[in-house]
Amino acid sequence: MMAAPDAFALPPRRRAERLSVAVVSELVELIVTGQLAENQLLPPEGPLSDYFGVSRTVIRESVKLLEEKGLVIVTQGRGTQVARSGSWNMLDPLVLSALIDNDESLGILDELTTVRASLESAMAGAMAARRTDEELTRVEHALQFMRDSQHESDAFRQADVVFHLTVMELSRNHLAENIAKRLYLRALESSRFHGLGYENAFQSTLDEHALVVDAIARQDVAAAEQAMSHHIVSSWQRRRFEPPRD
Template sequence: MANQVRESRPRSVHAWVAYELGTRIVSGVYEPGEYIPNEAKIGEELNVSRTALREAFKLLAAKGLIESRPKLGTRVRSKDCWNMFDSDVLKWSFESTPSPEFLRSLFEVREVIEPNSAALAAKRATPEQIDEIEKAYYAMEEAEIGTEDVILTDIDFHMAILQATNNEFMVSLGQSIKTALKGLFRISSSEESEFVASLPGHKAVFLGIRDGDSERARFEMKSLLSKSVHRALDSLPGDSDVDVAV
């Protein structure tokens, strides 16, 4: 049911309330333009104080999800106002079963960033940074299937490439979407065969960077992303037949 509590309360009650309301918003329980229930009703449902509610509302407003309207109440803002790079918003989106359109949009962002990052890394990476990319790749090969290492080593590989661009904006942006990568990898690397099948593509990216071949590194990363997005979309329940740009 929509008003079921999804996780036990943490020490920070207002953060828990923000989680409850945030997941409802991103999952469409409260749709853009809709006024959410008043403080008294939500407070009674969640059994929290008005102070905790107001602190939660502040958090959600800072993420662009809601706005207060005098004498009318609190309304969900349109999606173009949401801070989609906020780690909580991304986490809530993945926990709410992301749509094919959401995944497509996220992969389009990756397509803009990561092939170009691989190309920059091929030009600018220091020997030490190339070693880090190599270590990250071989850690992927050694990761035990079915464990968290599968996801963490994959993230380490992509983050090492962003770091090797030696561009502070790329590095900062990579940190911002780290939560998104974790969610994507949980979907696209969920099966042993899929993770193993992705290893040659990762190695090809690494070799392009190691050899200083920027165009090859760009091509291999784009190819890797193209295969990854189709695996992710195919793993979703229902119809996932959407136009994919990568």
């Protein structure tokens, strides 16, 4: 008779690590919103420990995580200083989420659109340059899926996402795909990114996607790049609402 296997032993729970995640999340938001301004020194460990109600060990772990995200600079003898925003790792999920969630001016979404347009236009051009017949069929099917879904908002939106992800994948530019996908999928979680409805939204979106597919089919690199960039920028401009003024 075979002996019963040993039961799986759960590792010790790391309470300090879980606490540091919560502390980091709050500090990231304070930095991103400017409540802790660039070049400002964070309070010492003692006051931070009292403020968050955690040990100094948790504070040290939290500061280390902030440093890894590029949000702070730790200098011996000087303390912990908030880094310039240009040094932040804005692709870090926590940082990116905080930036988008607190983007009342829509400035971050404007910048995201510019970066996304640049990356996705390059990927559309790359696909046009070396697409196979099978790859062209895939992107044509993605466009047809959009056409078939145009009378149902949620399905159309999902079909739109599938189209863009398909072009990213078929570009074979894995670095651009990784960056653009991370920006795009996180932006989709924001109601500000979806913005306002506008007249003939389905048709204009379909027409712009069709221009991308046509250029890819003709293997016209410049046209594919221009069509994709124009679609991403103009679509955002049409649905972008004007933030309230103080």
